[in-house]
Amino acid sequence: MSKNTDLLARLACLFAGAIWGLFWIPLRAIADTGIHGLWAPLVWFGVPTCCLIPVIIWRWRHLAAGGWSLQLTAMTAGLALTLYTFSFIYTEVVRAMLLFYLTPVWSTILARLILGDAITGLRILAMTLAITGMLIIFGLGMNFPIPRNIGDWLGLASGMVWALAAVKLRQSDKFAAIDLTCGFFGWSMLVALAACLVLAPHAVPSAAEIIPLLYWMVPIIVLLVLPGAFASLWGPKFLNPGLVGLLFMTEIIFGSISAALFAGEPFGSREVSGILLIASASLLEPVSDLLRARRAARNFS
Template sequence: MSTVVEGRATLACLYAGAVWGLFWIPLRALEGAGLHSLWITTVYFLVPAVCILPLAVLRWPHIRRAGLAFQITVAASGAALTLYSASIVFTDVVRALMLFYLMPVWSMLLARVVLKERITPIRIVAICMAISGMLIMFGLGVRFPVPRNVGDWMGLAAGVFWAITMVRVRCHQHHASADLTVGFFFWGLIVSASAALMLAPEHMPSWDQTKPTLPLLLLFMLLLVIPGTYASLWGPKFLNPGVVGLLFMTEIVVGAISAALLAGEPFAAREAIGVLLIAGASLVEPLVSLRRRRV
């Protein structure tokens, strides 16, 4: 694989993580409109699914020929985001984030078992930096959140499902990223709507509730979420899944900074140190690889 493609894949994953770091903005808009937490994710998936419907129709022959392997990959990706969103409802946001972002560990282990990729000392150092950054940033000290309730387990499961998705994307590089993007949104809609209908059918949102949020949702989806999702399903084709998991942690960095700037969330020395450690963990391997190429 050329270094140019690897570099672009790295940038794509960093960008994708940054986009997910702004995930909270439309979610908060939907929450402010009075939607039940479980229906927020359904509406979140519904809007981009409608936007890309013409692409889904155009790509349908290719999606149908892709077979079961493709469907398993996109179903896992949709389940991951649905579980992640639901975990925020059923447990503390901090615990959900921490447990989800064990994902680089699962990705690295799965890549070792399935793809026979080495677990390098650099990757171990980067994962330790990332976890340390989260512990500092979220004020947990040396106390790691062990799963204690259904929301915790959902956050942990979401990370596992996303790790499975990344490994499968790497294994099946022939699947077009446009098709994966279509499958991600439609399977996410299916899984999230099923969960909402089972657990909170009486809270189905009305048109009057969702209508005021549509301009923001459409703008956000068209400019950020759809391109970011494409990037998150293209970049992992060319990188080690464990590295991909670390690159996606720009979500925490961008999320913390954007929440401080736009929502007045606290951002002091503790948050700054955590952000620097997490950002450093995301960049360790790309920078080491770049240095080796120049030597």
Template structure:
């Protein structure tokens, strides 16, 4: 592998790490919206509808290209959208521990599906990364009674969200030629549609007070939706196709680390030895997919170079 290819993959890894990390603080505006009177799936809908509406002129300008992309692009956007909707809504029906655990089986589903469908091997580094990442997650979430199995609708939603994300990651890998911009806009529209449907089902009675609450929060929701959510969706849409779905799933687990740290700083959540160990294991998982390939490529490249004559 050429060093230029390594550099491109490293940028993709960095994009996934950053996207996962920023996702780890999205709970803050979602909780603020709930406190402001915009409950559950309506909060998710609002965060996605704002970019979807603002990006509408861009969609119209690129409509010919988006239409020419056909069903595969819509399959990518819809799978990303329904995965994000299910994941966000799962927290309404189950506890955070079960939602995170069942959703972040993504590296396993992604690697297995890529092996079967895309014929991509599951390398030793990837296996080590998956084991380290899942171990770190289990340590942080303090699993002392064994791994949980789905027991309610929220658990099944989280599990389904992770599986569908793995499908989306494989679709992105299978069709890497699509523009990240088109993927991002399609993602927002599908997620907005799914979120509004779920919001109507879970909270069908929207009164004037909810509408007033929306207008009251726009002053800070607008910049968050445009300057935080939109860039991380773009980074995920750009970086994921360049990586094995198992690898990208491992890197997205930075969400758990950042969520743990941010919750500690902003709430009364504890942050002790267990949390430090868990964050360290997840960080090590990411490094196995970043540092080890770089070192291996450098060593291989140095061996191929002819020795200089003195």
């Protein structure tokens, strides 16, 4: 892998995390229209899936050639996103995010067990900085929340499933990210649909409720969500899953700032301190690699 590809993969993960940090805004807007909370994620996943139908038709040979290996990878990623989305319904957003973002821990362990990647001291330091920053932002000191309801368990499970997805993406670098993106949203929609039919079968939203949403949903999905999803499935193909989990923590940075701007949630010295720690954790390995490369170039010359 070239240095340019490595850099682009890291930037893609940072960008994807930023996009998912704004994820709550359209979901809340959909729910505020009166659509049942369980059906809001299905609407949100259904629209990008419909937008991707022309791509699915265009790429059907590649999708078919990928077989179940491609679909299993996409399904794992889609399941993680769906579990994470539903966790917001059954628990506090703060707890869902915190339990999900134990992901770097699970990713690092799985990468060691499955891929044989080393667990370096730098990675441990980065995880410590990131988790400490997260705890500071959420005002929990050094106390981890113990799962106490179904939403908490969904948040924890979503992080574990995403860690597995990151490992599978690393193993599936032969698959095009555009094909994975199609499967990602398709499986997210199917999992959400199954949950809705089981848990809220009588709350199906009408076309009159959905159509007015499309005027703002389609531009947001085409300009932000689809590129963000593509980045979140392309970048991890080239990076250690533990590093992917750390880079994705830009979601907390953008989530905290957007919540302060649009939801009136507090944003002060505590939030700034936490964001600085998370940003430091995300940049620790890239900066270290850059310094190492410069040192090697200097010694070579």
